[in-house]
Amino acid sequence: MAFFQLGLRRAAVQLARSSLICQCARQPNLESPSNLVELAKFATAAQRSYSTPTTPLASSPDSPIASLARKISSRDALNANTANPQSSSSKKSFPKSNPKSVAYWLLGSAASVFGIVVFGGLTRLTESGLSITEWRPVTGSLPPLSEADWESEFEKYRASPEYKLINPHMDLAEFKKIYFMEWTHRLWGRFIGLTFVLPTIYFIARRRVTPRMAVTLVGISALIGFQGLIGWWMVKSGLKDDLFEPGSHPRVSQYRLAAHLAAAFVCYSWMLLTGLSILRTNRALKDPKAAAQHFAKLQSPALKVLRGSVAALTVLIFTTVLSGALVAGLDAGLIYNEFPKMGTGYTPPRAELFDKFYSRKEDGSDLWWRNALENPSLVQLDHRILAMTTFTAVLALFAYSRTGRVKSAMPKNVRKGVTGLVHLVTLQLTLGLCTLLYMVPISLAAAHQAGALALLTGVLVAGQRLRVPKSTLAQVQKKLLQAAKQPK
Secondary structure, eight states, rough: HHHHHHHHHHHHHHHHHHHHHHHHTOOTTTOOOOHHHHHHHHHHHHHHOOOOOHHHHSSSTHHHHHHHHHHHHHHHHIIIIIIISSSSHHTOOOSSSSSSOOOOHHHHHHHHHHHHHHHHHHHTTTTTTTOOOOOOOOOSSSSOOSSHHHHHHHHHHHTTTTHHHHHHTHHHHHHHHHHHHHHHHHHHHHHHHHHHHHOOOOOOOHSSSSSHHHHHHHHHHHHHHHHHHHHHHHHHHHTSOSSSSTTOOOOOOOHHHHHHHHHHHHHHHHHHHHHHHHHHHHHHHSSHHHHHHHHHHHHHHGGHHHHHHHHHHHHHHHHHHHHHHHHTTTTTTSOOOSSBBBTTBSSOOOHHHTOGGGGOOOTTHHHHHHHHHHHHHOOOHHHHHHHHHHHHHHHHHHHTTTTTTHHHHHHHHHHHHHHHHHHHHHHHHHHHHHHHTOOOOOHHHHHHHHHHHEEEEEEEHHHHHHOOHHHHHHHHHHHHHHHHHHHH
16 A cells, blocks of 8 residues: 555656646747746746655756756846846836946037037028028928929029028029028038937936936927027028118128027037036046045135136136127128227227117117127127137136146146147137138138137036036945945
C-alpha cells in the first residue's frame, strides 16, 4: 500500500511538471507584461507547492519549476526596473533635472532666431517686406505655382502704396525677387514655430523636463506665435499711406518695427539663457564639489557691484537696440552721414530737433516725445548718444573688473566674458560708423544688426556666469549631502 501511495505521489509531480511546461509553451508572447505577471504567479505557486521534503525533485536547485519561477521573476523585475526605467510612478511625475538634449535643442533654436533676425534685416533693406500683401499662415507656406498665380500676386502688390509711389516701373521678374525674399522670411518663421512647438509638446507629454522648464517652454512657444502676429501687424502698417499724412513715403510703422525686433530679441535671449542654464546645471551636478566651490566664489561681496553693473548694461544695450530699430524704421541713417558732427555742429539746430510738425496737439504737450520717436534727426542723435554711452560703459566695466578686490574674486570664465564684451562693442561701434559714413549699404547694415545681437549675447552670457542659480545650488547641496551620508 505504501508503495502504491508513493507511485501516486510521483505521478502527480510528473503530471504537474508536464502541465506547467505545456502552459508555458502555449504562451503567445513571453515578453508581454500581463502574461509574465500571470505566469510568474503560477510558477511561484507551483514552486511553493512542490518545494516540500516529500518532493525532492521540486526542491532541488536544478528543478525545472524552480528554475522557471526564478527566471520569470527576475525577468519581470528586469522589465519593471531596467528595460523600462520610467516606472509607473515616475511616468506620473516630472524629473528633477533636464537632459542635455533639451539644452542643445534650445541653443539650436536660438541660433535659428539669430539667423532670421539678420535675414529680416536684409528683407527690410531690400524693400521686400511689403511684397506679400496678405497673411495666410497655412496656405501661404507655398509660393505661387503657376503664371496665373504670379499675376494674381503681382496685381495685389500693384494696388499697394509702395508700388504706386516707389516701384511703378517694376515688372514681374523684379517682383518675383522681392517676393521670394519675404516668402523665405515668413517660411523661416513657420519653421522656427514648428520645430519649437512640436518638441515642446513631446517633452512635456513624455515628462522629459521639469515642471518649471515645461512652463518656460510653453511661454517661449506663445511668444513665437505672438511674434508672428506682430510681424503681420507691422507689415499691415506699410500697406496704407497714412503714416504721417496722405501721400507720405510708404513704410512700416517704426513703432511696430521696434516691437517686432524687440520680441525677436526677447525670444532669442530666452532660448539662449534657458539652454545655457540647463548645461550649467548638468555640469554642476556632474562635479558637485567643484560647483559648490565655484558658487561660493560667486557669492563674494566683491562681485556684487559687478553683477549689478552687468544687469544695468544689459538694459542699456537693449535700449540702444530699440533706438536702432527706430532709426531703421524712419530711414534716419540716410541723413547726417558724418561723424562726430551732424552738419555744422555736434547736434542739429534745436528748431530741427523739436519740430512742431510732429506735434499733434495744439498745446504742444506731445512735442518732446513725438520728436524723440518720429523725428529722424532727433532719433539719429539719440541713437548716437546711446551707442557712445554703451561703448563707454563697457570700457568702464572692463576697467572696474581689473581692480584689486574684484579681479581676485572674479572667476576665470567671468573675466573672459567681460573681455569679450570689449571686443564685441568695439566691433559693433566700427560697423555702426561704417554703415553711417557709407550711407547704409545693405551688407554693412545687416552686419550692424547682427553685431547688435552678438553684443546682447555677450552681455547675457557674462551676466549668466555671474549669477548664482538658486535651484542649481539647492541640487548641488542635496547631492553633496547624499554623498556625505554614504559609507566610505
